[in-house]
Structures are given as structure tokens and as C-alpha cells.
Amino acid sequence: MQRDELAAWLRLSLNPSLGPQAARKLLAAFGLPQQVLAQTDTVLAQVLDAGRINALRKDPPGHEAVLESTLAWLAQDPAGREVLTLADPDYPATLLQTDDPPLMLYRMGRLGAMPERALAVVGSRNPTPQGLQNARRFSRAFAEAGVTVVSGLALGIDGAAHQGALDGAAPDAVATIAVVGTGLDRVYPKQHLQLAHHIAERGMIVSEYPIGTPPLPANFPRRNRLISALGQGTLVVEAALQSGSLITARFAAEQGKEVFAIPGSIHSPHARGCHALLRQGAKLVESAQDVLEDLRLVLPAAPSPHAGEEAEGEDALLEALGFDPMGLDAIIARTGIPAPLLQARLLELELAGDVARLPGGLFQRQAKA
Numbered sequence: 001m002q003r004d005e006l007a008a009w010l011r012l013s014l015n016p017s018l019g020p021q022a023a024r025k026l027l028a029a030f031g032l033p034q035q036v037l038a039q040t041d042t043v044l045a046q047v048l049d050a051g052r053i054n055a056l057r058k059d060p061p062g063h064e065a066v067l068e069s070t071l072a073w074l075a076q077d078p079a080g081r082e083v084l085t086l087a088d089p090d091y092p093a094t095l096l097q098t099d100d101p102p103l104m105l106y107r108m109g110r111l112g113a114m115p116e117r118a119l120a121v122v123g124s125r126n127p128t129p130q131g132l133q134n135a136r137r138f139s140r141a142f143a144e145a146g147v148t149v150v151s152g153l154a155l156g157i158d159g160a161a162h163q164g165a166l167d168g169a170a171p172d173a174v175a176t177i178a179v180v181g182t183g184l185d186r187v188y189p190k191q192h193l194q195l196a197h198h199i200a201e202r203g204m205i206v207s208e209y210p211i212g213t214p215p216l217p218a219n220f221p222r223r224n225r226l227i228s229a230l231g232q233g234t235l236v237v238e239a240a241l242q243s244g245s246l247i248t249a250r251f252a253a254e255q256g257k258e259v260f261a262i263p264g265s266i267h268s269p270h271a272r273g274c275h276a277l278l279r280q281g282a283k284l285v286e287s288a289q290d291v292l293e294d295l296r297l298v299l300p301a302a303p304s305p306h307a308g309e310e311a312e313g314e315d316a317l318l319e320a321l322g323f324d325p326m327g328l329d330a331i332i333a334r335t336g337i338p339a340p341l342l343q344a345r346l347l348e349l350e351l352a353g354d355v356a357r358l359p360g361g362l363f364q365r366q367a368k369a
Contacts, residue, residue, distance in 0.1 A: 001074075001083055007067050008033035009085050013103040014063055014210065017055035022048060023103055024086070032087060069211045073185055080200070081108045081184075090114075094229045098255060102208035102226070106184045109204035115148040115174050117297060120231030120252065122224075122245040123157025123238045128270050129356035130323070130366055131238035132160045134262055138235065139164030141288030143175055147297055148203070150230045152223065153178040153192055157237045157245070166198055176203040179227045181219035183207060188215040206230075221247050228252035232295050235260040235285070239273030246273050249282065258294060260285045265324040317345055318354060318365055325362040 001009075012023040012033050025047050026036045036044075037056070044053050074081050084091045084105040092114040095101045121139050123131060139149045139161040149165035151158040162176045169175030178199050182188050184207050187196045199205055208226065209219060224247045228234050234252035236259070239245045249259045259282040264271025278284055285291050320335045331346075332339060346363055349355040356364050 001085075003067075003071065005032075005034065006070060006083065007063075008037055009083075009104055010063055010067055010070070010210070011037065011056075011060065014060035014066060015055055016060065017052055020100060020103060022052060024101075027086060027103075066210050066212060069185070073211045077108070080111065081106075082111055083107075092230060095226065098225065098229050100225065104208065104210075106207045106209070106211070107204055108184050109200040110174050110202070111204070114230060115177075116232075117146060118148040118150050118177065118231045119291065119295075120150045120227050120234040120248065121157070121161035121237060122151055122227065122234065122248045123161075123236055124240060124243055124245065124270055124273075125154050125156040125158075126270075127156045127160075127238045128264075128268065128358070128364065130364060131157060131264075131270060133366060135160035135237045136164035136167070138237070138262075138288045138291075139176075140168035142292070143168030143173070145288075145292055145297055146170070146173065147292070148174050149176045150227055151176065151178060152220070152227055152248075153180050153188075153196065153199075153205075154220075154244075155189055155191065159192055159195060161237070162195060162199055162203075166202055169202065171202075174203050175199075177230060178203070178205045179223050179230065180205060180207045181209065181223045182215045183209050183211040183213035185211050186214070220244060224248040225251040225255075228257060229255055231257065232297075233258035233260060233291065235262070235291055236274055236277055236282070237262050238264060238270045239277075240269050241272045241276060243273045246277065249277055258283065260291050260294070262286070267324050315349070315354070317342075318349065321355070321363065321365045323365050323367070325358050325364045327360075327362055331363065 029047050030036045030039055041053050084107060086103055090113055119142055121135060123135060135157045142149055143165040149161050151161040162178060165176035176199055184205060187193045196205060221244060228248050228251040234249055234257060236245050236249050252259050259277060261274040261277040261282040261284060263274060263284055283294060317335060321331060332342060346355055350357055354366055356366055358364055
């Protein structure tokens with residue numbers, strides 16, 4: 001993109017007095033931003049009021065600095081970074097079909113057309129060990145089936161979903177797409193710096209926010225509409241009732257996409273968001289195969305086992321423990337095993353990955369991968 005063209009697009013997208021809806025009306029009426037800016041006030045009055053026309057004649061705050069920062073960011077890796085606009089042929093069709101497509105989309109990583117076979121996987125930032133395991137296992141199965149996993153690079157379920165996709169994807173595939181709420185010149189949260197580098201190498205990082213944008217709280221709920229739009233469906237792995245992942249699920253439903261949810265313990269607050277979605281009509285899933293079959297996607301190999309599926313001849317303690325969090329006294333009462341022997345056995349199971357130790361002295365059985 002040439003400097004003048006980029007400058008014109010930024011004039012529209014950065015103008016706080018204009019707004020994306022009015023900007024899209026201008027583009028629909030007059031064509032590209034340079035053509036919009038060339039119109040007389042009399043012509044613009046067919047679309048805008050006088051106040052917005054006056055605002056359009058001025059450079060938005062910080063316009064020149066953002067322009068220079070964007071050009072410098074692009075120059076650092078011309079083959080792996082780009083800015084897409086509504087006028088670009090590679091602009092994702094699924095975003096064009098939404099009510100509020102971004103005027104500009106910043107991308108880095110494996111560029112080209114957005115993968116059509118894609119699923120959004122989202123969930124809690126403070127998940128249980130079982131939730132993390134489910135997110136990673138399901139996402140790996142999706143990637144093994146040639147399906148790109150879309151998520152938000154947040155702590156918890158998002159990070160596990162990205163990592164699972166990286167584990168399972170073919171070397172030449174777009175393994176996963178991270179849709180972020182900052183400019184692409186920074187990584188948030190900082191704990192995911194290394195993960196972000198891996199995603200940029202084997203997938204794609206996307207943002208609608210200009211270079212230099214910090215992690216403002218309002219940006220993250222808004223970016224969720226892009227996560228849901230880029231997937232053929234949205235899987236919520238684990239979520240509390242106030243989880244931001246429920247916003248993503250709502251966007252998915254509004255966009256006519258399928259919403260899937262993994263059920264959990266009735267005693268766990270981390271499962272209440274998923275249970276609420278199930279009551280509202282989301283589809284209950286126990287395996288990656290459930291999602292893939294519903295969306296008419298096919299696994300190349302045998303399906304992953306159901307979450308929580310038990311093997312024959314399993315440990316009697318595991319059978320007694322079940323999948324709900326349980327304290328030591330309750331386990332003793334259920335099994336009759338003396339406390340010292342029980343603690344030693346629980347430690348063995350924890351080291352083997354069959355049991356997780358939770359806060360408050362609770363233990364929870366983990367589903368087999």
C-alpha cells in the first residue's frame with residue numbers, strides 16, 4: 001500500500017468524530033478514501049452533517065505519528081506483515097458479512113486468504129486443569145483435521161487452544177489465528193510473548209487496532225466479534241457466568257454461527273457459563289468429533305476419545321473420585337482408604353496426570369487425552 005493511500009484510510013479510521021458506520025457510508029457513496037476526501041462539502045452533505053464534515057477536513061489526533069509507525073512496522077517484514085482494507089480482495093468475506101466490519105485489518109504471520117475451515121475456541125482466563133486439558137486436546141484434534149483454530153491470545157483457555165493447534169497442525173498449514181485487542185507492535189499479555197512468536201511463525205495474528213494501540217479494556221469485548229466471525233462455529237470450553245467468552249458466543253449466535261459448549265461439574269463455577277449456553281440452545285459436545293461432524297468437517301484419523309470416557313479396568317480410586325472436585329475427608333468417606341495411604345496414592349495419580357490438586361485442598365480427576 002502506498003503512503004498516500006494508507007494516509008487516507010487512516011484519516012477515516014482514526015477520526016473519533018466520524019465513526020466506522022459513517023465511514024462505511026462515505027465509502028459506499030464515493031469509493032476509496034482518497035475519492036471521499038476529494039469531495040466538496042456540498043456533496044459530502046448528502047451523507048454527513050456539518051460537524052462531521054468539518055472533522056473530516058482535519059487530520060485526526062496522532063494521525064501523522066500512526067502513519068509513520070505503521071509504515072515502519074510494515075517495512076520490518078514486508079512478506080509477513082500487511083494492512084488490509086475493505087477494498088482489498090483478501091479482506092475476509094466472513095467479516096464483510098457482519099454488521100460492523102473493521103475499515104482496516106492488520107495482519108502478521110502466514111498471509112494470504114483467511115482459512116475457510118476454521119473454528120473459534122474460547123473460554124475462561126482462570127480455568128481448571130481439566131479445562132486447560134480439554135482446550136488443548138480439542139484444538140489439537142481440530143488442527144489434525146486441517147481446521148484452523150481461532151482464539152484471542154488471552155491467558156487460560158485461549159492460550160491452551162492456540163498451543164493445541166500448534167501441536168496438531170501440519171507444517172504448511174495456518175495452524176491458528178490470534179485476534180488481539182492491541183496494536184500488532186505489542187503482545188498482551190506479556191506471558192504469551194513466546195506463544196505469539198510461534199503463532200506468527202505458523203499461523204496468523206490479526207487486529208483491527210492501529211499500530212501503537214495499548215491494551216485498553218474496551219478493546220477486548222469488541223474484538224470478540226471478529227473471533228466468532230472468522231470461525232465456522234464457536235466452542236466454549238469453560239466459562240463463568242460473567243466470562244468474556246459468553247460475549248463471543250453471543251456474537252456467534254447473532255452471526256448465524258453454531259455455538260458449542262463442553263459441560264462440566266454442577267458444583268464448579270467455571271462450568272456455569274457453559275451450562276447457561278446449553279440452556280439457551282448451544283450444542284453439548286463431549287469430543288472434537290462432535291463439533292467436526294456437526295459442521296461437516298472430517299477428521300483424517302480416528303476420532304479423539306470423549307471427554308471423561310473411562311477405560312476398562314481403571315483404578316478403583318479414580319472410579320470413586322469421579323470428575324467433581326472433592327476434599328480429602330470426602331474421599332476417605334467414599335473409599336475407606338486410610339489417610340496416609342490415600343495421600344500417597346493421590347500423589348502418584350497427580351504425578352501421572354490423572355488427578356489435579358485444586359486450591360482449598362480439593363482434588364479432581366482429569367479426563368484421559
